[in-house]
Amino acid sequence: MNELGEFALLMALVTALYGIAGYVMAIRQNRVDLYFSADRTPLIVWGCVMVSSIALWKAFITDDFSLQYVWAYSNRDLDIFYKISSFWGGQKGSLLFWTLLLTTYMMVVHVQNRKRDLRVVPIAMVVMLVITLFFLCLLNFSTQPFEIIPVPPEDGRGLNPLLQNYWMVIHPPTLYLGYVGFTVPFAFAVAALLTRNLDDGWIRMTRKWTLISWFFLCMGNLFGAQWAYVELGWGGYWAWDPVENAAFMPLMIATAYLHSVMIQEKKDMMKVWNMVLILLTYVMTIFGTFITRSGLIQSVHTFDEATLGYYFLAFLGVVTIFCIVLIIRRLPLLKSKNELDSFLSRESSFLFNNLLLLGIAFSTFWGTIFPIISEAVRGVKITVGPPFYNQVNVPIGLVLLALIGIGPVIAWRRATWSNLKKNFAIPVLGGLVCGAVVFPFVPITDKAETLSFIAFMLCAFVLTSIFLEFWKGASARKSMHHESLPVSFSNLVWKNKRRYGGYIVHIGVVFIFAGIAGSQAYSVDVERHLKIGDTIQLKGYDLTLEKVIWIKANETKERLIAQLAVVKDGTRIWTGKPEKEFYKGQNQPVSEVDLRSTLKEDLYLILADYRGEQFEPMSPTMATIKDGEATIKAHVMPMVAWIWLGGWTIAFGTVIAAWPDRAEARRRLERMKRMEGIFAPAQQE
Amino acid sequence: MTSLAAKNFLNANRPVYFKQIAQILLMSIVLALAVVPAMAASQMDNLENELMCNCKDECGKVLINCTCDHSKKMRKELKAQLDSGLTVKQIVQAYVNEYGETILSAPTKSGFNLSAWVTPFIALVIGGVGVRTVMRKWIKPADKQSGKSAVASSGADEASTTGSTDNDEPSSEYSSRVKRELDNLED
Numbered sequence: 001m002n003e004l005g006e007f008a009l010l011m012a013l014v015t016a017l018y019g020i021a022g023y024v025m026a027i028r029q030n031r032v033d034l035y036f037s038a039d040r041t042p043l044i045v046w047g048c049v050m051v052s053s054i055a056l057w058k059a060f061i062t063d064d065f066s067l068q069y070v071w072a073y074s075n076r077d078l079d080i081f082y083k084i085s086s087f088w089g090g091q092k093g094s095l096l097f098w099t100l101l102l103t104t105y106m107m108v109v110h111v112q113n114r115k116r117d118l119r120v121v122p123i124a125m126v127v128m129l130v131i132t133l134f135f136l137c138l139l140n141f142s143t144q145p146f147e148i149i150p151v152p153p154e155d156g157r158g159l160n161p162l163l164q165n166y167w168m169v170i171h172p173p174t175l176y177l178g179y180v181g182f183t184v185p186f187a188f189a190v191a192a193l194l195t196r197n198l199d200d201g202w203i204r205m206t207r208k209w210t211l212i213s214w215f216f217l218c219m220g221n222l223f224g225a226q227w228a229y230v231e232l233g234w235g236g237y238w239a240w241d242p243v244e245n246a247a248f249m250p251l252m253i254a255t256a257y258l259h260s261v262m263i264q265e266k267k268d269m270m271k272v273w274n275m276v277l278i279l280l281t282y283v284m285t286i287f288g289t290f291i292t293r294s295g296l297i298q299s300v301h302t303f304d305e306a307t308l309g310y311y312f313l314a315f316l317g318v319v320t321i322f323c324i325v326l327i328i329r330r331l332p333l334l335k336s337k338n339e340l341d342s343f344l345s346r347e348s349s350f351l352f353n354n355l356l357l358l359g360i361a362f363s364t365f366w367g368t369i370f371p372i373i374s375e376a377v378r379g380v381k382i383t384v385g386p387p388f389y390n391q392v393n394v395p396i397g398l399v400l401l402a403l404i405g406i407g408p409v410i411a412w413r414r415a416t417w418s419n420l421k422k423n424f425a426i427p428v429l430g431g432l433v434c435g436a437v438v439f440p441f442v443p444i445t446d447k448a449e450t451l452s453f454i455a456f457m458l459c460a461f462v463l464t465s466i467f468l469e470f471w472k473g474a475s476a477r478k479s480m481h482h483e484s485l486p487v488s489f490s491n492l493v494w495k496n497k498r499r500y501g502g503y504i505v506h507i508g509v510v511f512i513f514a515g516i517a518g519s520q521a522y523s524v525d526v527e528r529h530l531k532i533g534d535t536i537q538l539k540g541y542d543l544t545l546e547k548v549i550w551i552k553a554n555e556t557k558e559r560l561i562a563q564l565a566v567v568k569d570g571t572r573i574w575t576g577k578p579e580k581e582f583y584k585g586q587n588q589p590v591s592e593v594d595l596r597s598t599l600k601e602d603l604y605l606i607l608a609d610y611r612g613e614q615f616e617p618m619s620p621t622m623a624t625i626k627d628g629e630a631t632i633k634a635h636v637m638p639m640v641a642w643i644w645l646g647g648w649t650i651a652f653g654t655v656i657a658a659w660p661d662r663a664e665a666r667r668r669l670e671r672m673k674r675m676e677g678i679f680a681p682a683q684q685e
Numbered sequence: 686m687t688s689l690a691a692k693n694f695l696n697a698n699r700p701v702y703f704k705q706i707a708q709i710l711l712m713s714i715v716l717a718l719a720v721v722p723a724m725a726a727s728q729m730d731n732l733e734n735e736l737m738c739n740c741k742d743e744c745g746k747v748l749i750n751c752t753c754d755h756s757k758k759m760r761k762e763l764k765a766q767l768d769s770g771l772t773v774k775q776i777v778q779a780y781v782n783e784y785g786e787t788i789l790s791a792p793t794k795s796g797f798n799l800s801a802w803v804t805p806f807i808a809l810v811i812g813g814v815g816v817r818t819v820m821r822k823w824i825k826p827a828d829k830q831s832g833k834s835a836v837a838s839s840g841a842d843e844a845s846t847t848g849s850t851d852n853d854e855p856s857s858e859y860s861s862r863v864k865r866e867l868d869n870l871e872d
Contacts, residue, residue: 232750232752233752234746234749234750234751234752236750239746239747239750241745269823339823339824339825340820340823340824340825341824341825342824343820343824348820351816351819351820352813352816354816355809355812355813355816356809358812359805359808359809359812362805362808362809363805363808366801366804366805366808367801370792370801374792374797374798374801377797378797380785380786381785381786381787382786382787382789382792382798383737383786383787383788383789383790383791384791384792384801385737385747385790385791386734386747386750386790386791387734387735387747387790387791388790388791388792388801388802391791391802392802392805392806396805396809588753588754591752606752608752608757609757
C-alpha cells in the first residue's frame, strides 16, 4: 500500500502537468479534443492524492513503522482518534493533507463550474493545477511522506503530547480548510485578470467559496485559541505567536475583502482594490506557510523539520511578483465608475472599515517581521511579543468595533447629520446606559481596565444598533404583510440571508470583543503550595485539596491528579481535577487543566507542581498518595465563555449568509442562458 | 454680540465643526491608549510580561505565558531579586545586559526600535489621508457643491427590507415603493 501511495503521488504530479499543458494548448490552439482531455485531470489528480492519503492513513492505523513519518508521529498505544490526526502532526503529512484539501476544493469547484463560464473556469483550473503542482513537487522530491526505514523499529516515537487533545484534531483541518480555500477566489481572480473578463462574474462564482474559506479560517483561529486555553496551561488563549499571526493576517484582509466587495457588487466600484485584497489574502496564506515551515522566525508552532523555507520563499516571491505585474498590466481594464454621493455614507464607512482591518493586518505583519529587520539593520536580535500587539492592535480594534455599530445605521449613498443624530441616538444611549450600569461593578484603575470599560460600552452600542436594524425591519414587514412579529422576524432574516446573516456574524464578533475585554482586564489568580486538607481562597471560591491520585493510563502514559473541592457561599459546587501527564520518552510532564466554565467566569485550575511518596494502591493501575502535596495555580477569568459563544454565533450567522438563495440561483440561471453559445467548447459539448 | 456671532458660526459650520472634533478626539484616544504604558499590574506580573522565557529549547514564550520547568526557576530568581530590593527596571536591565535585547518581550521605545511602534500608526494615518483623498476625488462634483441638500436615500434593497427609511418623514409614495420593491425581491 505504501508503494501505491508513493506511486499515486507521482501519478498526480504527471497528471497535473498534463492538465496544465492540455488546458493551455487547448485554449491557445482552440482544440476542443484536448480541452475535454485536460478537463478530466482535476478529478484524476484528486483521485491520486486521495489514494496516497488513504495509504498514509492506513499506515498509521496499522502501526506500520517501516514508514519514517509514522514512526516519528505515532506509537502502538496511541488512541485511534489521534492516529488519524497524526496524519497532519508533522511536516510531511501536513503537506499531503494540504494537497488533499487543495485538490478536493479543485475537484468540487471544477464539477460545480465547468459548464458555467468557459472563458474563466479553465484558466482558473490551470492556476489551481499549477499551485497543486508546486505542492506535489515538494511531496515527490523534497519531503516524501512514504520514506522507508530499512529496518523497521518495534514501536514509534509517539505523537507530541500537546497535540493529543481533541481541539488539535479539529483545529488544523479547520485552519487548513480556510487557508487552502482562498486558493479558489485567488485562482478565479487571476483567471479573470488573464482573460480580461473583469466584470463581477468571478466574484459571483467565488462568493460562497470566499465566505466558506473565511468562516473556516475564523473558526480555525478560534479552535486554536481553545486548544491553547485548555492544553497549554497558562490561563490564556492567544499569545500573538508568529504562526498565530500568520493565520490572523489573511483573516483580517479577507474580512476587508468581504466588506468592500459588496460595494463592487452594488455600485461597480473599487475593482482594483478588491482584486488587490483577494490576491493579498492568498499571498498572506503562503506567507503564513512560509513562516511555519522555514524556521526563520522563532515560534512555538514551527515544525520540527522546518526545511522548506526556500521553496516557499521562492513560491511566495513568484506569486507576489506575478500578481503585481498582472494587476499593473490590467489597470486600464479595472477602471470602475468610482463615484460617491457623500462623505457620510455606508460606502465611506466600508472604506474606513477596510483601512482599520488592513491597519491591524499591517501592524501584525510589521511586528512579525520586525525581528528580521532589526537583525538586518542593527545586527541585534529582538523579540516582538504580546505587549507590542496589544498596545498597537487593541486601540485600532476598538475603533473598528465602533465602526461595526456605525455602519448599519448609515444610509447607502448619502446620509445627513440629522439622520445620523436620529439613528445614533438610541445606540449611543445603549452604550451610555451600559457604561452607567457596569461602572459601579468594575474597577477602572489601569489601562487594561479602562480599555475594557470602553469596549463594554462600545459592545452595547453595537448590539443596540444591530438590534434596532432587526426591530425596524421586522416592524416594517409586520405592518406591510400583516404578519405576527416572530413570523415577520424570521421572514426578514430568511429573505435577506446575506444581510442579516452578516449582522448575526457581527453579534458574534461583539461577543468575542466582550469576552476578550472581560478576561484580559479582570482576571485574578493565585498560586499556592497545598497539603491535603489545605484551602486557598480566590474571589469567593474556597479550593480545598482533597487527595492526590496516581493512575497508569497505559504502557506509555501515567497521570497524577490533584482533586480539589470547590466551595462557594458554603455550598460545594464542583470538584476540580487538574493533572499532570507523564509520557514515556518525554522529558517534561504535560499539564492538563481543569476548568468550570460559566458565562460569568471560568474557574481555571492548573497542577503546577507535586510531591509525595507514600502510595496507597486502590487497584493495579490506580493509587492515592497519602502524603501528596500539590502546587495549585488557580485563575478566575471573567467572560471567557463569551469568546467561544461568539465563535458559534459567527458560525450560525455564516450558515445563514451562505445558505443557497433561490432567487439568486434563478438570476444565475438567467445569466447563464444569456451567455450560452459564446464559447466554442460549450457548443461542442 | 460676540456670543451671538459665535453661535451663528457654530450653527453655520456645525457638521464640519463636529466632524473635526470627532476626528481629533478619535485620534487622541487611539494614540493615548497606544502610548500610555500599563500601570497597576503587580511588579512580578510586570516582570513576567516584560521578559521572555530563556530556556534552552527556545520555547519563544513570554515568561507569564510559559509553563516549562525553566520558567519556574526564572520566576524564583526574579522573585528573589524583587525581594532583595531591586526595581523592575533594574532587574530588566540586568537581564538585557546578560542576554541581550532578545530577552525583552517587546522592542524598547527608543532608537531604531521606536520605528516598530510608530510605523503602524504612521501607515494608518497615511492610509486615512489616502482614503480621504480618494473619497474627495470620487464624490460627484455636483454633489460637492450642493452637499447640504442632503436627501437621504438608502439603497432600495436595504431600506425596502428593513424599513429603516433614512428620510425623516417617509411619504406614502415611499412606502408603496418599498412594498413594490420588497415584493420583487422576495418572489
